[in-house]
Amino acid sequence: MNPATVHVPVLVEEVLSGLLGQAPHEPRSAPRVFVDGTLGGGGHARRLASILQPADTLLTFDRDPSVVDRLRPMLESELGVLATEFPMGWSLHSPNHCRWILAPHSYCTIPEVLTSLGIAAVDGILLDLGLSSDQLNESDRGFSFRTDGPLDLRFDPTTGISAADFLRIKSEKEIADTIYQYGEERFSRRIARAIVERRLSDPIVSSKQLADLIHRVVPGRVHGRVDSATRTFQALRIAVNRELEHVEHAMKHLPGCLAIGGRLVVISFHSLEDRIVKHAMREHSDLRVITKKPITASAQELDTNPRSRSAKLRIAERVAP
Ligand SMILES: C[S@@+](CC[C@H](N)C(=O)[O-])C[C@H]1O[C@@H](n2cnc3c(N)ncnc32)[C@H](O)[C@@H]1O
Numbered sequence: 001m002n003p004a005t006v007h008v009p010v011l012v013e014e015v016l017s018g019l020l021g022q023a024p025h026e027p028r029s030a031p032r033v034f035v036d037g038t039l040g041g042g043g044h045a046r047r048l049a050s051i052l053q054p055a056d057t058l059l060t061f062d063r064d065p066s067v068v069d070r071l072r073p074m075l076e077s078e079l080g081v082l083a084t085e086f087p088m089g090w091s092l093h094s095p096n097h098c099r100w101i102l103a104p105h106s107y108c109t110i111p112e113v114l115t116s117l118g119i120a121a122v123d124g125i126l127l128d129l130g131l132s133s134d135q136l137n138e139s140d141r142g143f144s145f146r147t148d149g150p151l152d153l154r155f156d157p158t159t160g161i162s163a164a165d166f167l168r169i170k171s172e173k174e175i176a177d178t179i180y181q182y183g184e185e186r187f188s189r190r191i192a193r194a195i196v197e198r199r200l201s202d203p204i205v206s207s208k209q210l211a212d213l214i215h216r217v218v219p220g221r222v223h224g225r226v227d228s229a230t231r232t233f234q235a236l237r238i239a240v241n242r243e244l245e246h247v248e249h250a251m252k253h254l255p256g257c258l259a260i261g262g263r264l265v266v267i268s269f270h271s272l273e274d275r276i277v278k279h280a281m282r283e284h285s286d287l288r289v290i291t292k293k294p295i296t297a298s299a300q301e302l303d304t305n306p307r308s309r310s311a312k313l314r315i316a317e318r319v320a321p
Helices: 012-020 043-051 065-079 107-116 133-137 163-169 172-183 188-199 207-217 230-240 243-257 271-283 299-304 306-310
Strands: 033-036 057-061 084-086 089-092 099-103 122-128 258-268 287-289 312-318
Touching (some): 012 122, 043 122, 057 107, 065 099, 099 107, 107 122, 163 172, 163 188, 188 207, 299 306
Antiparallel strands (some): 287 312
């Protein structure tokens, strides 16, 4: 496995001031606890760790077990300590750094991990949704149609069904609806029909097979900057990982983990996710919305990090009941 990460985090300073409030760099006397629910390449988490004190705690989660497997040895060598295992993950602590907890689980488990650690409330939670560039680059996961690999698309390959199995067992209508709803693909019916016709003789098992089929049946291979296979791959990824259900669950339960004045910061890249986040922040009785409109990337960031173009950042604060 490649120990390096190529993922470039988006809206880093905006996330930091969103999590920390108005005076991000002021020293605090009480120990603080922050949670990064989507560790990915660790870009946001490292930035946050760099301003935390040894008495503070940073809890980091990722549903993809390979993320924690990659980051753990890197952090062990950087911090000069070995991680200690506990039932929900690993803990690293060195005299000069905050305690860093690595939990290879969905952000939906944040409440129970906090309980298991005896942490009553936290100062901030970050969710940076979607997938990372590292996952896109791992050809054996099927996230990218630019390289060939098994059509899996799961963040956690030990749970649920792969995208190949999804296309093998779902009805034509279920496949079409998924591609239409989660991918906003207007040729969804045509793609689903072609998949079902093909699987009669030869099931689709690789990312290249699916991409070739889409390129054959969807007119015009590239629309603007977007390849015509992008929307179908995105839709299947959202479906097999039940991503919207995880976001809905988190938006309902994570506000209860925040201390009064604690911040929930969410970056979404998909309109359906952003809609869930926007409504949940408005409607949750424990939250006050800080960002009336989502924060988006500056022209400078757009120039250097193309992933940032669809990022929308929303912030809410826990209020007293
Ligand atoms: C956009 S990346 C995060 C990048 C990260 N903020 C950074 O700075 O490198 C999204 C990450 O969220 C993870 N993820 C997706 N759904 C998740 C879930 N329900 N719980 C925890 N992690 C999840 C993915 O595996 C991926 O590593």
